[in-house]
Amino acid sequence: MKKLTSLMAAAAFAAAPALAQDDGWETRGLTDDAITIGVMGPFSGNASSYSKALIGMMAYYDKVNEEGGVHGRKLVAVQEDTACDSAKGLAAAKKLISQDEVFMLHGNSCSGVALALRPTIEETGLPWIVAHAVSDSISTPLAGNIFHGVPTGSANGRAMAAFVLSKPDTKNVAIIEHSNDWAHSYSNPARDYLKEQGVNPSVELTMERGQTDATAQVLKMRQNKPDFIIAALYEAETAIFLRDLKKYGMGDIPVMGTAGTDLENTLKRTGDFDTVKNYYVIHSYVDNLDGEKMKPWGDMIHKFYPDEELSTFSFVSIGSAEALVSALETVGPDLTRSKLIAALEDVREFDTGILSDPITWTPEDHQGVKGSAVAGFVDGEPTVLKAWGQPY
Amino acid sequence: MSTIMPSARQRSLRIWAFWAVPALLLLLPLATNAYTQFIVNGMLISVLVTLGFTLVIGNLGQLAFANTAFFGIGAYASAMLTAKFGLPWIVTIPLAGALGALGGFLASAAALRGIRSYYLAIITLAFGELMRWAYLHTKPLTGGTDGLPLPREVVFGISLSDDTLKFYIFLGVTVVLVKATLNLMRSRFGRSVMAVRENEVATASLAIPTARVILVTFIWSGFVVGCAGALFARHVGHVFPESFGMLHLIASFAMVLVGGLGSVLGAVLGAVLLTALPEYLRAFPGMEELFFGLIVAAVLVAMPMGLASLLRRLSPIFVERYYREES
Numbered sequence: 002m003k004k005l006t007s008l009m010a011a012a013a014f015a016a017a018p019a020l021a022q023d024d025g026w027e028t029r030g031l032t033d034d035a036i037t038i039g040v041m042g043p044f045s046g047n048a049s050s051y052s053k054a055l056i057g058m059m060a061y062y063d064k065v066n067e068e069g070g071v072h073g074r075k076l077v078a079v080q081e082d083t084a085c086d087s088a089k090g091l092a093a094a095k096k097l098i099s100q101d102e103v104f105m106l107h108g109n110s111c112s113g114v115a116l117a118l119r120p121t122i123e124e125t126g127l128p129w130i131v132a133h134a135v136s137d138s139i140s141t142p143l144a145g146n147i148f149h150g151v152p153t154g155s156a157n158g159r160a161m162a163a164f165v166l167s168k169p170d171t172k173n174v175a176i177i178e179h180s181n182d183w184a185h186s187y188s189n190p191a192r193d194y195l196k197e198q199g200v201n202p203s204v205e206l207t208m209e210r211g212q213t214d215a216t217a218q219v220l221k222m223r224q225n226k227p228d229f230i231i232a233a234l235y236e237a238e239t240a241i242f243l244r245d246l247k248k249y250g251m252g253d254i255p256v257m258g259t260a261g262t263d264l265e266n267t268l269k270r271t272g273d274f275d276t277v278k279n280y281y282v283i284h285s286y287v288d289n290l291d292g293e294k295m296k297p298w299g300d301m302i303h304k305f306y307p308d309e310e311l312s313t314f315s316f317v318s319i320g321s322a323e324a325l326v327s328a329l330e331t332v333g334p335d336l337t338r339s340k341l342i343a344a345l346e347d348v349r350e351f352d353t354g355i356l357s358d359p360i361t362w363t364p365e366d367h368q369g370v371k372g373s374a375v376a377g378f379v380d381g382e383p384t385v386l387k388a389w390g391q392p393y
Numbered sequence: 394m395s396t397i398m399p400s401a402r403q404r405s406l407r408i409w410a411f412w413a414v415p416a417l418l419l420l421l422p423l424a425t426n427a428y429t430q431f432i433v434n435g436m437l438i439s440v441l442v443t444l445g446f447t448l449v450i451g452n453l454g455q456l457a458f459a460n461t462a463f464f465g466i467g468a469y470a471s472a473m474l475t476a477k478f479g480l481p482w483i484v485t486i487p488l489a490g491a492l493g494a495l496g497g498f499l500a501s502a503a504a505l506r507g508i509r510s511y512y513l514a515i516i517t518l519a520f521g522e523l524m525r526w527a528y529l530h531t532k533p534l535t536g537g538t539d540g541l542p543l544p545r546e547v548v549f550g551i552s553l554s555d556d557t558l559k560f561y562i563f564l565g566v567t568v569v570l571v572k573a574t575l576n577l578m579r580s581r582f583g584r585s586v587m588a589v590r591e592n593e594v595a596t597a598s599l600a601i602p603t604a605r606v607i608l609v610t611f612i613w614s615g616f617v618v619g620c621a622g623a624l625f626a627r628h629v630g631h632v633f634p635e636s637f638g639m640l641h642l643i644a645s646f647a648m649v650l651v652g653g654l655g656s657v658l659g660a661v662l663g664a665v666l667l668t669a670l671p672e673y674l675r676a677f678p679g680m681e682e683l684f685f686g687l688i689v690a691a692v693l694v695a696m697p698m699g700l701a702s703l704l705r706r707l708s709p710i711f712v713e714r715y716y717r718e719e720s
Contacts, residue, residue, distance in 0.1 A: 082675060
């Protein structure tokens with residue numbers, strides 16, 4: 002017992018410095034000419050393609066820095082790899098916080114990693130703006146220092162279902178999804194919205210990741226003759242599902258996909274326009290990727306990352322970066338972490354010029370983006386839509 | 394006399410070497426920050442995972458890959474017992490070990506029915522995937538795809554989210570289980586395990602109950618890895634099915650091979666090196682996987698018997714014995 006007590010005393014002694022929040026905490030990671038920002042993303046592993054989601058944000062930092070920074074301070078990003086793995090993500094967060102001593106955190110794809118990080122980051126109190134991961138549980142229940150800068154799963158899921166029901170006479174809706182948290186973050190809010198509107202999905206099917214054939218699911222759907230299909234599938238599986246829909250004569254049924262798929266990339270994967278002509282995706286932006294309103298953003302990315310092949314993901318983090326810079330400007334040169342959090346909580350109806358919906362953060366609600374547009378092919382051209390048949 | 398003295402000295406040195414490492418490690422938190430402490434904690438978990446794996450695959454010589462299943466069972470058992478039943482996390486460690494042992498018992502069933510080699514490998518891999526399916530599809534218990542977060546806990550006035558406190562608990566559990574495994578392998582039972590690996594039929598002809606040896610080794614392996622699962626659950630604070638897939642199994646297998654198949658010391662070395670290496674390679678974003686693969690391949694080519702063989706060449710005190718020395 003004596004030994005155990007000594008051991009615990011040693012533990013308490015060693016832990017003491019970590020538990021104390023010293024005076025310098027408010028301005029740690031700040032210098033007169035720099036604000037260090039920890040940027041976490043999956044730069045390796047199976048989900049490394051999601052690292053593209055951080056490109057827009059990095060390019061926006063570069064643009065701000067080129068224009069002189071914020072109150073004379075440059076935005077200095079310190080990148081760390083999470084590999085879309087919770088243990089590696091926690092290591093990355095702890096490195097950024099305790100070793101690199103960044104001022105704040107921004108970024109993060111992979112909802113599972115973000116969920117695992119939440120308790121640690123909430124405890125440290127560092128401002129963290131989530132710029133890609135969509136799970137609602139990252140920012141709900143409210144954590145004082147965690148802000149969502151993209152539409153969450155529930156916002157996207159509800160937008161998907163609202164679009165589906167905006168098609169006249171839609172009564173019979175089918176759902177196909179992966180059995181993971183990412184897919185459920187879209188499909189569950191979509192289900193809730195459908196039920197609120199008195200529509201129960203007629204068939205709900207699972208297609209696992211890596212599956213290379215969707216014949217069984219398509220034939221099952223054919224029996225139910227749905228008016229619309231909601232597909233919470235990754236891009237590769239979406240392409241397979243659409244291919245098999247066409248193969249079994251169901252290519253005319255519209256399919257609503259998630260923000261995890263890109264309209265034109267899906268077309269590239271299937272290589273057949275007929276398979277995607279009735280495919281719609283959540284599209285968080287004001288225009289098509291190659292549209293006039295998106296061109297300045299694409300040019301900005303290419304200016305700093307000339308080799309970047311633009312896709313939906315390339316732009317996703319720009320809106321939250323804009324809101325961050327706006328809050329930093331509001332705080333002024335006397336920046337502290339608490340002041341930044343207060344300024345972020347004061348962001349109202351912030352029009353980013355790139356996201357289809359504005360950002361609003363309040364002390365009670367840190368999920369900033371409440372809706373999303375939809376993209377689909379209209380007369381063979383990719384078009385951004387507010388509702389069925391209504392261009393944005 | 395001349396033969397006894399070196400042995401006694403070696404024995405004394407071995408004891409010192411064994412206890413000196415954890416004794417020195419007690420001071421480690423004075424030199425770490427939250428990040429490095431987190432990595433060290435991860436190493437201790439990997440030591441137990443690798444130890445349990447090498448017992449079955451190295452010492453017993455069975456091509457069984459249920460290790461990740463035991464790990465997941467331990468992690469989910471600990472998370473469920475704390476989150477759903479309100480047990481203190483520390484209490485869940487042996488319980489998670491017991492459930493891991495039960496997993497070991499189930500996994501041994503195939504081996505006991507005479508299934509060997511690649512067939513055993515496939516069956517045990519399927520067992521791991523079956524467990525992952527179970528985590529995904531028993532949402533009320535496991536949280537399904539959303540995973541299961543562990544509630545916050547305070548022990549002796551310190552939050553269990555503190556990596557230093559976790560380190561002391563992890564270290565205690567690791568030392569106890571490594572020492573117990575070493576003792577087990579030095580016993581008559583340990584020699585039976587090695588005999589089964591070398592020639593199962595010949596071992597049976599010596600009236601050694603080979604079925605029991607296989608069963609107990611799987612159960613002990615499951616217990617050790619199950620305990621590691623409980624530590625992992627608290628380490629990350631939120632368990633997800635994705636943590637217990639093929640990638641984890643491959644990483645654990647690499648740790649066993651790099652450390653030295655069938656060696657307790659090798660399990661420790663392999664786990665420490667291959668947990669630390671990816672963190673050092675953070676400095677080379679985009680190249681980490683390439684460098685990691687090259688380094689693992691280089692170690693295996695240069696030292697086919699693993700890192701433990703290098704230490705054995707340096708000093709006889711690192712030679713693992715399968716008998717008890719005279720005092």
